[in-house]
Amino acid sequence: MKNKKLMFAAALVVTSFAGTFIPNSAIASAPICTRGQKAEAKWKGKWYPVKVLDVSGQKCFITYEGYDSSWNEWIGSRRFRAYFRTGSSVNVRWKGKWYPARILQVSGNGYKITYDGYDSSWDEWVEPARVSRR
Missing domain, CATH: 2.30.30.140 (SH3 type barrels.)
Known part of the structure; x- marks a missing residue:
């Protein structure tokens, strides 16, 4: 026992x-991220600096720094990494x-x-x- x-x-x-x-x-x-967090997102094999705009469960809605909002997207843990x-x-x-x-x-x-x-x-x-x- x-x-x-x-x-x-x-x-x-x-x-x-x-x-x-x-x-x-x-x-x-x-959640894997928090709103306002700066991190990196993988796109086509390369990591880019991003900012998290919103969070839903295990997904992060991000904006790529230096790119317009048409590139904003929801990503999961495989494409997200903290600095x-x-x-x-x-x-x-x-x-x-x-x-x-x-x-x-x-x-x-x-x-x-x-x-x-x-x-x-x-x-x-x-x-x-x-x-x-x-």
């Missing part, structure tokens, strides 16, 4: 996201202020970050809208 409880507990691993704890499954089902990679130095907005941080992990819908000068108890998953270039 103890092993079953441990297996169940392992299946319900939780992750810190914006100061609250939610199951990993909830993070996995969250930041594991190890990137970034700024993260927390309670209205920006703090220097580093990306520890990247998922399709957010980043696990560690704040510079703070211990790992402050590490958290953040949505892309809270992250900017340093």
